Amino acid sequence: MKRVDGVTFKIDQPSADLSNRTPELVVQWDGAKLGITGSEMMKHLLDTEPRINLSRGTGMRGGNMASSIGVVPYQMMPGEEKIVADRLYAVLSHPPKMEQPAVPSGTPASVAGVWDVHIDFVNLGVDHSFALEQDGTKLMGTHHGEFATGDVNGSVAANTVRFQSSLGTEGTRVSFQFTGTADAGKMSGTVALGEYGEARWTAVKHPYRTGGGRRG
Numbered sequence: 001m002k003r004v005d006g007v008t009f010k011i012d013q014p015s016a017d018l019s020n021r022t023p024e025l026v027v028q029w030d031g032a033k034l035g036i037t038g039s040e041m042m043k044h045l046l047d048t049e050p051r052i053n054l055s056r057g058t059g060m061r062g063g064n065m066a067s068s069i070g071v072v073p074y075q076m077m078p079g080e081e082k083i084v085a086d087r088l089y090a091v092l093s094h095p096p097k098m099e100q101p102a103v104p105s106g107t108p109a110s111v112a113g114v115w116d117v118h119i120d121f122v123n124l125g126v127d128h129s130f131a132l133e134q135d136g137t138k139l140m141g142t143h144h145g146e147f148a149t150g151d152v153n154g155s156v157a158a159n160t161v162r163f164q165s166s167l168g169t170e171g172t173r174v175s176f177q178f179t180g181t182a183d184a185g186k187m188s189g190t191v192a193l194g195e196y197g198e199a200r201w202t203a204v205k206h207p208y209r210t211g212g213g214r215r216g
Contacts, residue, residue, distance in 0.1 A: 001027065001085070001088055001089050001092055003089070003093070004029070004034070004089065004092045004093050006029050006030055006033055006034065007027060007028070007029045007034075007092060008027075008028045008029070009025065009026065009027055009028070010025075010026050010028070011023050011024070011025055011026070012024045012026055012070075022072050022073065022074040023072075023073075024055055024070045024071065024072050025070065025071040025072075025073075026056075026068055026069075026070050027068060027069050027070075027071070027088065027092075028066070028067065028068040029067055029068075029092065030065060030066065030067070031059040031061075031065035031066070031067035032065040034067075034092060034095055035095045035098070036067075036091070036092070036095035036096070036098055037057075037058075037059035037060055037061060037065060037067045037098075038056070038057040038058045038059040038067035038068045038069045039057045039058060039059055039060055039067075039164065039175070039177050039192070039194075040057075040059075040098050041054075041057055041067075041069055041091060041092075041095075042054045042056070042057025042069060042175075042194050043057070043192075044091065044096060045087065045091070046195070050083055050087060052083075052084055052087055052088075053195050054069045054070055054071060054194070054195070055069075055070035055071065055072040055173070055194075055195075056068065056069060056070035056166065056173050056174075056175045056194065057069050057070075057175055057194055058164060058166060058175055059164075060154065060162060060163075060164050060177060061162075069088075070173070071084060071088075104157045104158035104159070104160050105157075105158060106157075106158035106159070107158070108134075108136065108137050108156040108157065108158065109156055109158065109159045109161070109182040109183070110134065111132055111134055111139065111156060111161060111182050111187065111205075112132050112133055112134040113131075113132060113205050113206060114129065114130070114131050114132075114205070114206045115129060115130040115131075115132065115187065115203040115204065115205050115206070116129055116203065116204050116206070117129055117130055117201060117202070117203045118201065118202050118203070119191060119199050119200070119201045120199055120200045120201070120202075121199045122197075122199075126145075126146060127146075128143065128144060128145050128146070129143075129144045130142070130143055130144070130152060130203065131144070132152065134156065137155050137156050137157060138155060138156075139152065139153065139154040139155055139156055139161070139163050140152060140153050140154075143165035143167065143176065145167045148167040148168045149167070150165040150166045150167045150168075151165060151166075152164070152165045154178070156182070159181050159182050159183055160179075160180075160181055160182075161178070161179070161180055161181065161182050161187060161189070162177075162178070162179050163178050164176060164177050164178065165178075174193060174194070174196065175193065175194050176191050176192075176193060177191060177192040177193075178190075178191045178201065179191075179192075180201065185204065185205040185207075186202070186203065186204055186205070187201075187202070187203040187205075188200075188201065188202045188203070189201060
């Protein structure tokens with residue numbers, strides 16, 4: 001993959017106190033330049049043959065196109081690293097034509113503020129929160145999970161929201177790709193979780209501005 005212009009690498013070593021000490025190879029590039037984002041590549045490799053399950057995929061259209069994927073060698077057999085390397089090189093050097101999501105027209109909805117978020121998985125639900133800032137159509141902020149926090153970046157087009165985050169948990173990271181709609185202090189939609197599938201999410205906005213602190 002070093003032959004692909006603009007692709008860089010790093011190896012993240014796990015902390016010594018974790019029982020799962022598997023290192024992660026992180027591959028990074030400019031999604032706008034190569035024509036494919038990390039989240040698109042993760043889905044593409046899950047849907048095509050040979051099927052490859054990456055540990056993460058970041059970068060989304062309409063938001064931050066800085067893209068990355070993660071490769072964890074846990075449970076890989078000798079020789080499979082060559083299959084993965086060849087496949088990643090093939091996709092990055094000749095990315096498939098990706099379907100562009102339609103961009104709604106109209107004044108961007110105002111979503112800056114603190115939001116109580118509920119995510120419904122197949123067998124359980126969890127409560128998270130967002131603290132969002134907005135600059136026109138651009139979104140940024142913080143995603144607070146049960147045990148970790150991560151940065152949010154994305155966009156607003158009319159009443160459609162798209163944003164992503166990544167939270168560390170049990171020695172790995174889980175990528176969240178939120179899409180949905182916003183209306184009258186509420187948001188709802190779906191969230192793609194990479195190898196963990198998809199879930200539904202809803203959010204209710206607090207009646208005060210970001211930075212005001214929680215009432216208690």
